[in-house]
Amino acid sequence: MKLDKSERRSILVFAILFVLLVLVFVYTVFTWRMDNTQEFVTSITKEDRTKKGENNEDINIFVAMTQKESWPGTDANGKSTIGAEYDGVIFNNSGKNIVDWSMTIYMPKNKNGEPIPGTFDSSWNGEYTNNGDNITFIPADYLNVIPKNEEKTYGFVMYAGTNLDFSEFEICGYYRTILPEYPGFWVATVGFLIWLTWVVAWAVMDARARKLKKQKAHDEKIIEETMQVFANFIDAKDEYTKGHSTRVSFYSQKIAKRMGMSDEEIKMIGYMGLMHDCGKIAIPDDVLNKKGALTEEEREIIKEHTTRGGQMLENFTSLPGIRDGALYHHERYDGKGYPQGLIGKEIPLYARIINVADAFDAMNSDRCYRNRLPKNRILSELRNNAGTQFDPEIVEYMIAMYQEGKI
Ligand SMILES: [Fe+2]
Numbered sequence: 001m002k003l004d005k006s007e008r009r010s011i012l013v014f015a016i017l018f019v020l021l022v023l024v025f026v027y028t029v030f031t032w033r034m035d036n037t038q039e040f041v042t043s044i045t046k047e048d049r050t051k052k053g054e055n056n057e058d059i060n061i062f063v064a065m066t067q068k069e070s071w072p073g074t075d076a077n078g079k080s081t082i083g084a085e086y087d088g089v090i091f092n093n094s095g096k097n098i099v100d101w102s103m104t105i106y107m108p109k110n111k112n113g114e115p116i117p118g119t120f121d122s123s124w125n126g127e128y129t130n131n132g133d134n135i136t137f138i139p140a141d142y143l144n145v146i147p148k149n150e151e152k153t154y155g156f157v158m159y160a161g162t163n164l165d166f167s168e169f170e171i172c173g174y175y176r177t178i179l180p181e182y183p184g185f186w187v188a189t190v191g192f193l194i195w196l197t198w199v200v201a202w203a204v205m206d207a208r209a210r211k212l213k214k215q216k217a218h219d220e221k222i223i224e225e226t227m228q229v230f231a232n233f234i235d236a237k238d239e240y241t242k243g244h245s246t247r248v249s250f251y252s253q254k255i256a257k258r259m260g261m262s263d264e265e266i267k268m269i270g271y272m273g274l275m276h277d278c279g280k281i282a283i284p285d286d287v288l289n290k291k292g293a294l295t296e297e298e299r300e301i302i303k304e305h306t307t308r309g310g311q312m313l314e315n316f317t318s319l320p321g322i323r324d325g326a327l328y329h330h331e332r333y334d335g336k337g338y339p340q341g342l343i344g345k346e347i348p349l350y351a352r353i354i355n356v357a358d359a360f361d362a363m364n365s366d367r368c369y370r371n372r373l374p375k376n377r378i379l380s381e382l383r384n385n386a387g388t389q390f391d392p393e394i395v396e397y398m399i400a401m402y403q404e405g406k407i
Pocket residue numbers: 276277305329330358
């Protein structure tokens with residue numbers, strides 16, 4: 001598939017935007033990964049617990065453990081104990097998610113500063129190990145993550161000689177953010193979606209434009225071939241001027257190109273050149289192909305090929321202006337032409353161009369009654385009739401091309 005200039009430019013823009021989005025994404029992921037390696041250890045005392053909700057920045061994890069209910073009991077040695085349910089809560093006020101965390105719960109101490117012994121009866125939401133001095137709590141998998149601003153509960157039933165007041169804790173774990181918390185993630189994601197929509201829309205429109213272009217080229221080929229066939233009809237009618245329409249079309253296009261006209265205009269003038277003598281179809285063969293001098297009346301009949309051509313092309317609306325070439329190509333710059341005697345710039349530009357091309361071909365091609373004129377003669381004819389028969393500016397282009405050997 002061959003890409004044109006604007007398509008190549010669009011693809012370059014898409015590629016640059018894509019690279020920028022990838023860079024934003026990579027940078028965001030990198031920042032995120034760095035943040036996630038942050039390990040923490042926090043010791044929390046009873047005093048800290050009381051600060052829950054006060055937004056103290058130094059303490060961003062809060063732990064509480066309270067005795068819910070208790071009942072009397074006896075241990076294996078027959079000694080009286082207190083059984084109690086202890087319910088704990090850990091609240092994450094750190095602004096980040098906490099993962100892979102564990103907690104040390106220090107056993108309350110007696111008057112002598114020794115840890116009070118206790119025996120587990122049951123526990124929930126994790127594994128608890130009591131080494132006498134403290135309890136190590138490893139949460140169950142479903143508690144492994146504490147999202148920011150959320151709390152998790154834990155607890156156990158324990159028998160001890162007294163009511164226990166757990167007030168010292170140590171927590172360790174990792175702060176973990178999730179990628180969508182980073183603005184860069186959304187910039188990259190939304191940017192990519194917009195980019196994708198844009199690329200798809202562009203691809204669809206480009207495919208449509210290609211199809212239209214192909215269709216247009218096909219239509220133009222049909223028009224061109226049809227015109228060429230018509231031109232062959234016209235030229236077949238006049239046995240003196242075989243191939244004349246095709247050559248006038250060619251010269252007219254050369255002049256238009258040299259004048260700096262657009263491709264569309266050049267194409268149009270090519271069609272006009274092919275059709276300029278179409279009115280000859282309406283001229284009787286015995287007049288058109290008469291050998292010998294024409295009478296005044298016959299000359300007038302031949303002149304009618306301009307108006308007849310104009311009428312024939314009047315309804316050719318898909319190529320607007322095509323009739324001008326047929327109708328006005330025998331107008332002269334000095335106003336002495338036919339059929340309307342228009343002067344100078346009153347004559348449509350395309351007709352003035354065809355007028356020069358028509359005269360040039362008449363002089364430059366062999367006819368059955370004479371050979372083509374020599375180059376010097378043609379040049380002097382063109383020069384001498386500049387401003388009278390020909391538009392002086394247009395004929396200059398023709399003279400220059402002819403001198404340069406380009407036609
Ligand atoms: Fe003509």
